[in-house]
Amino acid sequence: MLLDMKFAYQIAEEVRAQTTSAEAVVQTALARAGVVQQNLNAFVTIATEEALKWARALDARIRAGEDVGVLAGVPVVVKDNICTKDIRATAGSKILSEFVPPYSATVVQRLEQAGAIVIAKANLDEFGMGGSNENSAFGPTLNPWDSSRVPGGSSGGSAVAVATGVAPLALGTDTGGSVRQPAGFNGIIGFKPTYGRLSRYGVIAFASSLDQVGVLCRSSRDLALAMDVMAGHDAMDATSLATDKPMFGAALKQATDLRGLRIGLISELSEQGNSPGVLAALKRTVDKLTTLGASVGEVSLPHAPYGIASYYLVATAEASSNLARYDGMIYSERSGDNGLGQLEVMMRSRGEGFGPEVRRRVLMGSYALSAGYYDAYYGKALKVRRLIANDFARAFENFDLLMTPTSPGTAYPLGEKSADPLSMYLDDVDTVLANLVGLGAISVPAGKAENELPCGVQFSAPVLQDERLVKLTAVLEAHDGEAFAPLAPL
Amino acid sequence: MSISDQGMEHLKTLARLKLGDEETQALKDDLNKILAYFEQIRDLDTEGVEELARPIDSFNVFREDILEQGLTQQEALALATEAEEGFFKVPRTIDTD
Numbered sequence: 001m002l003l004d005m006k007f008a009y010q011i012a013e014e015v016r017a018q019t020t021s022a023e024a025v026v027q028t029a030l031a032r033a034g035v036v037q038q039n040l041n042a043f044v045t046i047a048t049e050e051a052l053k054w055a056r057a058l059d060a061r062i063r064a065g066e067d068v069g070v071l072a073g074v075p076v077v078v079k080d081n082i083c084t085k086d087i088r089a090t091a092g093s094k095i096l097s098e099f100v101p102p103y104s105a106t107v108v109q110r111l112e113q114a115g116a117i118v119i120a121k122a123n124l125d126e127f128g129m130g131g132s133n134e135n136s137a138f139g140p141t142l143n144p145w146d147s148s149r150v151p152g153g154s155s156g157g158s159a160v161a162v163a164t165g166v167a168p169l170a171l172g173t174d175t176g177g178s179v180r181q182p183a184g185f186n187g188i189i190g191f192k193p194t195y196g197r198l199s200r201y202g203v204i205a206f207a208s209s210l211d212q213v214g215v216l217c218r219s220s221r222d223l224a225l226a227m228d229v230m231a232g233h234d235a236m237d238a239t240s241l242a243t244d245k246p247m248f249g250a251a252l253k254q255a256t257d258l259r260g261l262r263i264g265l266i267s268e269l270s271e272q273g274n275s276p277g278v279l280a281a282l283k284r285t286v287d288k289l290t291t292l293g294a295s296v297g298e299v300s301l302p303h304a305p306y307g308i309a310s311y312y313l314v315a316t317a318e319a320s321s322n323l324a325r326y327d328g329m330i331y332s333e334r335s336g337d338n339g340l341g342q343l344e345v346m347m348r349s350r351g352e353g354f355g356p357e358v359r360r361r362v363l364m365g366s367y368a369l370s371a372g373y374y375d376a377y378y379g380k381a382l383k384v385r386r387l388i389a390n391d392f393a394r395a396f397e398n399f400d401l402l403m404t405p406t407s408p409g410t411a412y413p414l415g416e417k418s419a420d421p422l423s424m425y426l427d428d429v430d431t432v433l434a435n436l437v438g439l440g441a442i443s444v445p446a447g448k449a450e451n452e453l454p455c456g457v458q459f460s461a462p463v464l465q466d467e468r469l470v471k472l473t474a475v476l477e478a479h480d481g482e483a484f485a486p487l488a489p490l
Numbered sequence: 491m492s493i494s495d496q497g498m499e500h501l502k503t504l505a506r507l508k509l510g511d512e513e514t515q516a517l518k519d520d521l522n523k524i525l526a527y528f529e530q531i532r533d534l535d536t537e538g539v540e541e542l543a544r545p546i547d548s549f550n551v552f553r554e555d556i557l558e559q560g561l562t563q564q565e566a567l568a569l570a571t572e573a574e575e576g577f578f579k580v581p582r583t584i585d586t587d
Contacts, residue, residue: 238551309531329580331569338581345581351508366505382541438545
């Protein structure tokens, strides 16, 4: 019999009060991780020895009377494109299959300094490129609600780990929805903060003007705890906001009702193109928001439908540049004999080391940036990005938050979209906008849609107003316990 | 606009990717399908619109130049694809033919 995993705030309280030990909590988490790995392939690495060593050391410090932090003994799962000292970080790629980072990402360091314990590295779409976890060199992760379906992606393993109660908190990365979409597909919370609020030092880059670290969890309280621990300036990341003061815990304290809150439903994304179940869930959430005192009105973002084209041009262009470093020369896996010469070895290393979707995107990005096409594609995409940012700025003149579905549908069968990359890209229509503009956005559980599968609704806030999103989530959670935090069957 | 066979060969060199013939054809078809979708933004009027390359305005970020302990040579080279006597070892770069 496997013990259920509690919320992070509960675990930390019990571990600090010594009514349980970090070691016992970690043992429980590792036992669940083993089952989830066997059934759903959610992890690239389960760090059994390291996690137990950390837990025992933490318990010793607690017994010695030390305050070990607000996340004492909390097991966390970290997406495998985020560096963890001495535990390999593959980014889901063959080309990094032997990469063992000599340092931890700042976000991981901060979680550990607050007492959290990394128990596993989560499976993902290679370098974060994909929405289904089918693009992993380590095999696909499966959806815990229906194992014939995808868990979403690219932070699919992180989402599955939280939905199945392996850990109450997981880290993901979100370049175009990679935290929010799998959160929706798994019935949990997925939060991408404003660009620059979480350090990216030690995060394996995909598209640097879009990448953000995000949190997957089942409770607004856990989210606030994790964000207050991780956010704030980091000198190691030049894009980290210098004056950031995280106030997530404080925002939670004001979460009583939603009176006076003005929410804009983005009309271009909230009608056609969505499944009936997703639309019904959206409607239920609108009704609930109204009951809780918010006013919900429609707002038009005329350039929102151009988001996918703008996003995929920017993301692939930046990826083609970021991934140039994986060439089998200085580090990363090398293919072919040295006698073949550098260019041939380089081209073989990349051709064999990258999976099909990464190869496709690197080519796309190289094309968008190449002489003669730059203005027509990459430059044009950046202008459209500006138009989208202007649309958001206008909408936020009249609304405090904006709302859409998280994705147009629920989790789909494995293999359904892998032969048609464009169809998979189109699923990101709701989520890419926040990355293009740099806004904070959250996917909150909205109950079940088609095939009894979970779905999410997405809210976005003006830059640096992320705390509003956590407050809103807390109020919804308090009034809709059922949609929130159901554990997926194991 | 669409990518030709010749264009595809150029692109593979730019991207430093060695691909088989079959995959090259399949990828060419994929890319052309995706490019056809991107055409929608090329028709959009963006006259006078400024490019937005970074979502949040930021400028050169400076910090004090303080000496800190980084990775040792041994730690850094532990990650190397191939190393010898404290150096990275790579295939020859100059063609002697």
